[in-house]
Amino acid sequence: MRRHHRRRSSTPSVDFGEDEEDDEEEETSSEARMKCVSCKEDYSSRDAGTCRECYEEASETEEELKREIEDLKSKVNFLRFWAPPDPLHHLHHQRSSSTNTVPFFSDVVLVASHDDENGKSTPHPVPVPANRAVLASRSPVFRAMLENEMEESLSGTIKISDVSYDALRAFVTYLYTADACLDELMACDLLVLAEKYQVKHLKTYCEKFLISKLNWENSLPNYAFAHQHNAKNLLDAALSLIMENMDKLSKREEYKELVEKDPRLVVEIYEAYLSKQVNTAVHKDPAAKA
Amino acid sequence: MRRHHRRRSSTPSVDFGEDEEDDEEEETSSEARMKCVSCKEDYSSRDAGTCRECYEEASETEEELKREIEDLKSKVNFLRFWAPPDPLHHLHHQRSSSTNTVPFFSDVVLVASHDDENGKSTPHPVPVPANRAVLASRSPVFRAMLENEMEESLSGTIKISDVSYDALRAFVTYLYTADACLDELMACDLLVLAEKYQVKHLKTYCEKFLISKLNWENSLPNYAFAHQHNAKNLLDAALSLIMENMDKLSKREEYKELVEKDPRLVVEIYEAYLSKQVNTAVHKDPAAKA
Numbered sequence: 420m421r422r423h424h425r426r427r428s429s430t431p432s433v434d435f436g437e438d439e440e441d442d443e444e445e446e447t448s449s450e451a452r453m454k455c456v457s458c459k460e461d462y463s464s465r466d467a468g469t470c471r472e473c474y475e476e477a478s479e480t481e482e483e484l485k486r487e488i489e490d491l492k493s494k495v496n497f498l499r500f501w502a503p504p505d506p507l508h509h510l511h512h513q514r515s516s517s518t519n520t521v522p523f524f525s526d527v528v529l530v531a532s533h534d535d536e537n538g539k540s541t542p543h544p545v546p547v548p549a550n551r552a553v554l555a556s557r558s559p560v561f562r563a564m565l566e567n568e569m570e571e572s573l574s575g576t577i578k579i580s581d582v583s584y585d586a587l588r589a590f591v592t593y594l595y596t597a598d599a600c601l602d603e604l605m606a607c608d609l610l611v612l613a614e615k616y617q618v619k620h621l622k623t624y625c626e627k628f629l630i631s632k633l634n635w636e637n638s639l640p641n642y643a644f645a646h647q648h649n650a651k652n653l654l655d656a657a658l659s660l661i662m663e664n665m666d667k668l669s670k671r672e673e674y675k676e677l678v679e680k681d682p683r684l685v686v687e688i689y690e691a692y693l694s695k696q697v698n699t700a701v702h703k704d705p706a707a708k709a
Numbered sequence: 710m711r712r713h714h715r716r717r718s719s720t721p722s723v724d725f726g727e728d729e730e731d732d733e734e735e736e737t738s739s740e741a742r743m744k745c746v747s748c749k750e751d752y753s754s755r756d757a758g759t760c761r762e763c764y765e766e767a768s769e770t771e772e773e774l775k776r777e778i779e780d781l782k783s784k785v786n787f788l789r790f791w792a793p794p795d796p797l798h799h800l801h802h803q804r805s806s807s808t809n810t811v812p813f814f815s816d817v818v819l820v821a822s823h824d825d826e827n828g829k830s831t832p833h834p835v836p837v838p839a840n841r842a843v844l845a846s847r848s849p850v851f852r853a854m855l856e857n858e859m860e861e862s863l864s865g866t867i868k869i870s871d872v873s874y875d876a877l878r879a880f881v882t883y884l885y886t887a888d889a890c891l892d893e894l895m896a897c898d899l900l901v902l903a904e905k906y907q908v909k910h911l912k913t914y915c916e917k918f919l920i921s922k923l924n925w926e927n928s929l930p931n932y933a934f935a936h937q938h939n940a941k942n943l944l945d946a947a948l949s950l951i952m953e954n955m956d957k958l959s960k961r962e963e964y965k966e967l968v969e970k971d972p973r974l975v976v977e978i979y980e981a982y983l984s985k986q987v988n989t990a991v992h993k994d995p996a997a998k999a
Contacts, residue, residue, distance in 0.1 A: 451741035453757035460760065467743035468764030470752035477767050484774040491781035494887050497910040498788035500846050524841040550842040551814040556790050597784050620787040
C-alpha cells in the first residue's frame with residue numbers, strides 16, 4: 420500500500436483508472452485530490468486516510484500517551500534503588516571489617532560460590548552486599564530462603580553457585596534498578612539466574628534481548644539454551660527461525676552436536692516442522708483434513 | 710474546527726463556497742469528497758486530515774507508545790515493594806514483642822508523635838515498620854538522618870511530628886509503592902510530609918491531585934496552603950483561578966480571614982493581578998509600553 424501511494428504522489432496523472440483493483444470509490448476518475456496535513460503531499464481518494472477531526476483526535480491521543488509515558492518514567496525513577504555499592508572498590512575495607520560498614524544498610528551478602536569454566540573469575544569470591552527486604556520482594560525463592568530461618572537467613576550469606584562475580588553483581592543490580600547492561604553472554608547468565616530465582620521480569624527482559632539478536636547462525640544454540648532454561652518465548656522464536664531453514668539444518672555443526680548430546684530436542688524440531696506442514700496443508704485445502 | 714466539520718458532514722450541500730474563509734484549496738467548488746478510514750464519514754478537502762500512509766504511520770506510532778506503556782507498567786510493578794504490613798493488625802503481637810517479629814525485615818520504625826487537632830487519632834501511637842534502605846533511597850532527609858548516626862539511627866525510631874497515624878501510614882506506603890489513595894485532606898497531609906522529607910515525586914503527585922480538584926470555592930485556601938508549603942504548581946493554578954474572579958474576591962469569608970492572618974499573601978494576589986493587567990495592555994497596544 421505504501422509503495423503504491425508514493426508512486427501515485429510522484430506521478431499523479433499516470434494511467435489512473437486502468438488498475439485491476441476497482442475500489443469502492445467511484446469518483447476516482449474525477450481525480451479528486453487533497454493535501455495531507457501531515458506529510459503535505461497530495462493524495463487521491465484511493466489513498467485517503469482520515470478527516471481532520473480524526474487526525475486531531477489521534478494527535479491528542481498521542482500527546483496523552485506521551486504524557487503517560489513521562490509519568491511512568493518518573494515513577495520508575497522514584498521506585499528504582501541505588502545499585503548496591505561495588506565491594507571491589509571497598510576491598511581493603513572489606514578485609515578488615517564486617518559487611519556492616521558498607522554505607523548501604525546492607526543486612527545480607529551474596530557470594531558467587533564458584534569460578535567460571537575458564538578459571539578466570541575472581542579467585543577469592545568477593546561478597547555482594549544487599550538488603551533482605553529487596554531480595555525478598557523481587558524473588559519468591561529469596562523470600563522463602565530469608566523468611567524461613569534457613570541457613571542463609573541465619574548466616575546472612577547467600578551462596579549462588581555456577582555464576583561469575585560479574586553476572587552476580589549484574590543480577591543484584593537488576594533487582595535494585597530493573598536495568599542491566601546486556602551482551603549475549605550476560606543475557607544468558609542473567610536468564611539462568613532469573614529462572615533459578617524466579618525473577619520473571621528479568622527473565623522476560625533477557626528473552627527479549629536474545630530474541631532481538633536471533634539469526635540463523637545462533638538459532639540452534641539459542642533453541643537448546645531456551646529448552647534447558649524453560650524460556651518459552653525464546654524457544655518459539657528460535658524454532659520459527661530454524662523451521663524457515665530446514666533444508667540447511669542438517670549441515671550445521673551445531674546440529675550434529677545436538678543430535679549427539681540431546682537427540683530429543685532435534686526430534687521436537689522435526690515434530691514441530693511436520694505439524695506446521697500439516698496445518699498449512701489443511702489451511703490451503705480444507706478437504707485434506709478428511 | 711470540530712463543530713464546523715460536523716456540520717459539513719451532516720449537510721454536505723449547504724451554501725458551500727460562500728464562507729468568508731477562502732482556503733488554499735481551489736477545488737472546493739467541485740465538492741471533492743473522501744471517506745475517512747477512521748470515522749467512516751465523508752469529508753471535503755476543507756476538512757482533509759492525512760493520507761493513508763501517514764494515518765498508518767500514526768497508528769503504528771500509537772501501537773509503539775502503548776507497548777512502551779505496558780513495558781513501563783510492568784517495570785513499575787517489578788520495582789514496587791510490598792507496602793509495610795499494617796501494625797494495627799498485629800497489635801497484640803506488637804505489645805508483647807519487638808518490631809523484629811514483623812515479617813518484613815524491618816530495621817526501623819516511624820512513630821506519629823502527635824495527635825491530630827480533633828484529638829481523634831490513635832491515643833497511643835502505633836509504630837509503622839519500615840526499612841532503612843527504602844527510606845534512605847526515597848528521601849534525602851531520611852538518608853542524612855540514618856547514615857549519620859543521629860539519634861534516629863541509633864534508636865531505630867523516627868518520630869514524625871504533627872501527623873495523623875493514617876497520614877503517616879499512607880506516606881510510608883507511598884515510599885514503597887509510589888501509590889496513594891487520596892482525598893483532599895490526605896493530599897494536603899501527604900504534601901506537607903513530602904515537602905518536609907523532600908520526596909519530590911510524592912509532592913508532584915499531591916499537587917496534581919489538588920489542582921484537579923481546584924474550583925473557585927477552594928481556590929483561596931489552596932492558594933494559602935500552597936504558599937505555606939512551597940507548592941509552586943498548585944500556587945500558580947490557584948492564583949490563576951483567583952485572578953479570573955477578582956470582582957467576587959473581597960466578598961469571600963476566606964478572603965477576610967486571610968487579610969487578618971497573612972495580609973502579605975493578599976498583597977501578592979493584587980500584585981500578580983496588576984502585573985497581568987499591565988502585560989495584557991502592553992500586548993494589546995504595544996505603544997502603551999512607552
